[in-house]
Amino acid sequence: MEKRQITIKDIAKALAISPSTVSRSLSDHPDISRETKEMVTTYAKKHNYRPNPLATSLRTNRNKTIGVILPEMVHYFFSSVLSGIEDEAEKEGYRILVSHSRENHEREVKCVQAMLEAHVCGVLSSVAKSTSTYDHFQELADNGIPMVFFDRICKGILTDRVVVDDYNGVYSAVDYLVKSGCRRIAFYGSTSQLVISNNRRMGYEDALFKNGVAINPDFIVVCDNYHDALSMTEKLLALPEPPDAFFAVNDETAIGILNVAKKLGYRVPEEIAVCGFTNNSICELSDPTLTSVDQHGYEVGTTAMRLLLDRIRGKRSDEEIASRIIKTKLIVRDSTR
Known part of the structure; x- marks a missing residue:
């Protein structure tokens, strides 16, 4: 053999x-x-x-193209991140090749292969919800291609990353809800497979605990899109003691909550308060306008791009892993008291 x-x-x-x-x-x-x-x-x-002839070719024939792998294209946060990436890349004379995983692991693997075939000089990526193994990203590292992960980081590979301060973002929102008089606060989150989901849930639980409010497991659910929010909210509001406030992992989900509450005759925010996360443009268009946590997506994009360019230009050694945390800000509007 x-x-x-x-x-x-x-x-x-x-x-x-x-x-x-x-x-x-x-x-x-x-x-x-x-x-x-x-x-x-x-x-x-x-x-x-x-x-390896392929690896040698990749290292010697790369152009000034940056690969970007996004989980979603229509999500306000990711489109904001992409705007920041594009502006910073253009300023530095680089082109952008955008690929879309659609929250699917198999498709994400194909996105990575496309980046290899395109001979990109670096990759910016946010991991898909369904991804739990990272061999495809390791292949980029094995071929000497610098990577920076943003928002949803890759747990299996130690590389530069830019994350939003998810914990404090949620903590400040839930703390505000409690201090405004809410006591039965529901939490709509994403799958626990994502690091950001766990950070947000911890922010929620700690805010309740430090304010002396009991945590009700029935109020903690996996629900991160508009359509699921419609059915889930009806179910929670049918409980003998329903929530008097909702925190949602994104603004689309929060709008779903808001619409169900209004349809069932609840007064917002007097009887039910609603808070989202992202600070999407729809927050100003909803009725009432939606309180939300601003993630500063554009800043995430520019920061990630600058880290990647520093890595491409050899400004840091392999042992110097950079981690940047982008602060959030609670934007209070009419959906909360």
Whole structure:
């Protein structure tokens, strides 16, 4: 049986360094020390390493194109992020190649393959809801392609990331609801597979706990879109002691809650308060106008792009992982007291 050819990833694991350090050492990159280069090349020769033609092609033929993988295209937050990315890229003379995973793992894998085939010089990505394995992103790393994750980060790969301060964003909103007189506050969140979902739920629970309000498990549900909010809200409002306030993981879901409450004859915000998350433009158009947490998506985009360009230009070593947290702001409107 023929022995398997070792890869850059194998060398990195054996020498306890990153795949990109191995890649740069083998290509005699000036940022890598002479000692590291000698260590890598000695090991590679000893184990008969032969470069992967595809990987070599990717490293040597990249253009000034940045790959962007979005979970959703029509979501206000992601469109705001994309605007920030595009403006920053244009300012620096880079082009953008946008791909859409539609919250699907298999499609996300295809998006990554498209980025490899396009010879992009870096990738910005927010992970799909259904993604739980990250081999496709590891393939980008193995080919020496810098990555920055934003909002929904990749738990399996240590790389630069830009996240929203989800915990404090939700904490401030729920704290405000409690201080305005609400005591039975429902929480509509996303799947616990996403780091941001868990951070938001913790913000909700801690705000209740620190204000001495009991947590009702029946009020914590997975509901993150308009249509599910219609049926879920009717169900919760039919309880003997229904919620007197709702916090929703995004504004579309909050609008669904608002519409059901009004249809059932509740007065908003006197009887039921509603708060969303994102600060979508629809917040100003709803009746009543919607209180929401501003995520500052545009700033997320510009920050992520700048981090990626710093990485592409070699301004940080592989060991210097950058993490940026974008602060949120509660925008109070007429849907809360």
